[in-house]
Amino acid sequence: MQNFSDIQNLVREDLKAVDDLLINRLESEVALINQVSSYIINAGGKRIRPLLVVLMSRALGYQGINHHVMAVVIELIHTATLIHDDIVDESEVRRGTETPNQVWGNAASVLVGDFIYSRAFEIMVEPNSMEIMKVLSKATNAIAEGEVLQLLNIGNKELKEADYLKVIEKKTACLFQAATQIAAIISDSDSSIENQMKSFGLNLGNAFQIVDDVLDYQSNEELLGKRIGDDLSEGKMTLPLIHSLSNSSKATNKKLRDIISNNNVEEIDTVLEIFQETGSIDYTINRAKEISEKAKQCLVNLNESAYKNALSLLCDISVERIS
Numbered sequence: 001m002q003n004f005s006d007i008q009n010l011v012r013e014d015l016k017a018v019d020d021l022l023i024n025r026l027e028s029e030v031a032l033i034n035q036v037s038s039y040i041i042n043a044g045g046k047r048i049r050p051l052l053v054v055l056m057s058r059a060l061g062y063q064g065i066n067h068h069v070m071a072v073v074i075e076l077i078h079t080a081t082l083i084h085d086d087i088v089d090e091s092e093v094r095r096g097t098e099t100p101n102q103v104w105g106n107a108a109s110v111l112v113g114d115f116i117y118s119r120a121f122e123i124m125v126e127p128n129s130m131e132i133m134k135v136l137s138k139a140t141n142a143i144a145e146g147e148v149l150q151l152l153n154i155g156n157k158e159l160k161e162a163d164y165l166k167v168i169e170k171k172t173a174c175l176f177q178a179a180t181q182i183a184a185i186i187s188d189s190d191s192s193i194e195n196q197m198k199s200f201g202l203n204l205g206n207a208f209q210i211v212d213d214v215l216d217y218q219s220n221e222e223l224l225g226k227r228i229g230d231d232l233s234e235g236k237m238t239l240p241l242i243h244s245l246s247n248s249s250k251a252t253n254k255k256l257r258d259i260i261s262n263n264n265v266e267e268i269d270t271v272l273e274i275f276q277e278t279g280s281i282d283y284t285i286n287r288a289k290e291i292s293e294k295a296k297q298c299l300v301n302l303n304e305s306a307y308k309n310a311l312s313l314l315c316d317i318s319v320e321r322i323s
Helices: 004-010 012-025 031-042 048-059 066-089 100-104 106-124 130-152 161-186 191-218 239-247 250-261 265-278 280-297 306-320
Strands: none
Touching: 004 012, 004 048, 004 306, 012 031, 012 048, 012 066, 031 066, 031 100, 031 106, 048 066, 048 161, 048 191, 048 306, 066 100, 066 106, 066 130, 066 161, 100 106, 106 130, 130 161, 161 191, 161 239, 191 239, 191 265, 191 280, 191 306, 239 250, 239 265, 239 280, 250 265, 265 280, 280 306
16 A cells, blocks of 8 residues: 555445445435535545544454444544534535535534534434444534633643643544544453554544644645645644744744734735744744654554554655655
């Protein structure tokens, strides 16, 4: 295997079953819910999180069908958070298409997001596992905390790297962690393996989000699926900004602080020049690589298989998006 398509092909039948189940479980008697849900699902995305459930379950030797059910639950929770994020951020574009709040307005989007959340909880009881329900309820609570922390930190020029990592762990990585931990639970893995898989998901999720935060400054709109510099315009304090503020000269620091205070996305070229001067993009990329390597180390006790190789490759691919 060499690329993401190879990973998808390895579990093609599983992913098809997840997609079919996802469409089926989003059906509602309310027409607007069907319209918005179909719009979101058809907008695409790589569906990394449900893929993780499937790959990890297979790597642990699982033979049942509950991995399909749990992959759908994970994707529904993620989808609901995206809808709510776009409303909070007043985003206009995601994955290259208009956000639901732009098409149907905030009220309808909030309510459909709530429906998708509640449908996820309706489905998650099917494996009849209190342990799974505890993992998912804890994860959804952490996501909400992460979003509030991010909101509180808007424009906070004193934010430290440790604080940033706490935010992304809650906001993003905890759902990756839930995906891989649940795979271990349904596979009846022992506590040692479950903890290792839990750590794998957490580290991969952290690395994934750090790379996303670099892409906001380094990618292009077509590839990223949203406007470049959105984080800057929204006042989000991501690692490149945090590192630059801690490693710039007094004059440069003041300039950067003024840009952040004004959410001045038109000064993005100046920000990129400052990043170059402080080495902040390189630093951030290296941090993502370090954390990705930590994720790969969590796989060492798994039996050798194509699925284990795919999980390791996924760590590499997640970081290589910035190459």
